[in-house]
Amino acid sequence: EAQVTQNPRYLITVTGKKLTVTCSQNMNHEYMSWYRQDPGLGLRQIYYSMNVEVTDKGDVPEGYKVSRKEKRNFPLILESPSPNQTSLYFCASTHYLGSEQYFGPGTRLTVT
């Protein structure tokens, strides 16, 4: 089954404790992205990757890092999480520019 998976689905952590949210897709897509969804602010792109070892900032990259060492995986790293990073995070993948993006199930992160 074609899908995007994310782990964990729910995470409660404390300020400053490094964490990684994993994302994996099995559709051999070139493009992958991370979005965060916040009430009143909608969905905003954090980082994206056009292929292995090619990543760049989206609209709201501050406080996040990513890597793309393999085509299928695109982890999101929060080196020192802060409460303003409490959000619902989505990973997405797509085959080419302009095509539909397929989203993972979401990771609900709470930073206290």
Added chain:
Amino acid sequence: AQKVTQAQTEISVVEKEDVTLDCVYETRDTTYYLFWYKQPPSGELVFLIRRNSFDEQNEISGRYSWNFQKSTSSFNFTITASQVVDSAVYFCALSEALNNAGNMLTFGGGTRLMVKP
């Protein structure tokens, strides 16, 4: 800059009613792509439809239909004979072809649809 506006924040209907969700977009690109996504209470984002700027044909898929009008920069979504399972937040989104290396989607604020039995 690109923008997507969904003026209806919440709509409540009774089952079997037809309902139209409005979407108005702004872009300077001549080539762009429009999407609708559904976010049910469980939280995932489900892709519904994609349209490119050169294809103004309306589309029907079961009880769902979409009306794309470039003249009014609108891409409206109609659910015919709504059902309780249609209750969700619906997002309209835009992706520009130029200066969009990240394939970023610009989302509207979403419309929460509540279908009552």
